[in-house]
Amino acid sequence: MHTSALVLFSGGQDSTTCLAWALDRYQCVETIGFDYGQRHAVELQCRTTVLKSLRERFPAWNGKLGEDHMLDMGLLGQVSDTALTKDKAIDFEKTGLPNTFVPGRNLLFMTFAAALAYRRGLTVLVGGMCETDYSGYPDCRDDTLKSLQVTLSLGLDQRMVVETPLMWIDKAATWRLAEQLGGKDLVSLILEESHTCYLGDRSQRHTWGYGCGKCPACELRQAGYETYRKGQKG
Numbered sequence: 001m002h003t004s005a006l007v008l009f010s011g012g013q014d015s016t017t018c019l020a021w022a023l024d025r026y027q028c029v030e031t032i033g034f035d036y037g038q039r040h041a042v043e044l045q046c047r048t049t050v051l052k053s054l055r056e057r058f059p060a061w062n063g064k065l066g067e068d069h070m071l072d073m074g075l076l077g078q079v080s081d082t083a084l085t086k087d088k089a090i091d092f093e094k095t096g097l098p099n100t101f102v103p104g105r106n107l108l109f110m111t112f113a114a115a116l117a118y119r120r121g122l123t124v125l126v127g128g129m130c131e132t133d134y135s136g137y138p139d140c141r142d143d144t145l146k147s148l149q150v151t152l153s154l155g156l157d158q159r160m161v162v163e164t165p166l167m168w169i170d171k172a173a174t175w176r177l178a179e180q181l182g183g184k185d186l187v188s189l190i191l192e193e194s195h196t197c198y199l200g201d202r203s204q205r206h207t208w209g210y211g212c213g214k215c216p217a218c219e220l221r222q223a224g225y226e227t228y229r230k231g232q233k234g
Contacts, residue, residue: 014128171224
């Protein structure tokens with residue numbers, strides 16, 4: 001039986017919801033973040049704020065929430081020419097993928113997370129990858145993560161479980177899941193303190209949280225929140 005987990009935690013809506021999901025299920029939960037040369041340090045700042053608020057506002061989870069780990073993955077930023085690591089407009093490449101796609105990012109993140117989990121005695125890796133409501137990233141696909149689970153388990157000679165609780169739900173359902181896990185307080189925490197905007201804009205507070213309101217991440221978050229609120233009123 002698996003009792004411990006390591007959550008890939010960026011400080012965004014999805015990873016915050018996944019962290020709550022893990023805290024609801026496992027006795028010991030640790031978090032890992034990656035500094036890969038992303039354009040906007042606000043994402044890394046929000047990680048700390050969200051973790052602090054979770055500890056303060058959810059005492060039952062505080063006892064389960066263990067160490068946070070931050071890894072320097074700057075080399076990934078050096079080899080990536082994307083809108084998340086370079087100062088360029090968000091657009092689509094000839095491949096049909098958005099230029100916010102950082103090649104190999106999730107593969108590397110999961111591999112390094114598994115190495116840390118192995119050393120820490122953690123057997124479950126939790127990520128916010130989603131195939132239903134995502135930006136077309138191939139490393140967010142269910143097949144990719146299932147294949148990676150097998151590879152990591154074989155490479156470490158130890159059973160590693162990769163959990164992706166958001167894989168088959170959209171953003172509206174992600175908001176509902178957050179409410180089911182932590183009530184209105186968790187929804188409020190995600191609205192006020194998480195960061196999802198690709199442009200790192202925290203100067204504008206919308207009904208669905210902070211962001212530029214124009215990038216793909218903001219559009220998905222806004223549409224999901226509006227559908228979620230309509231469902232509450234219905």
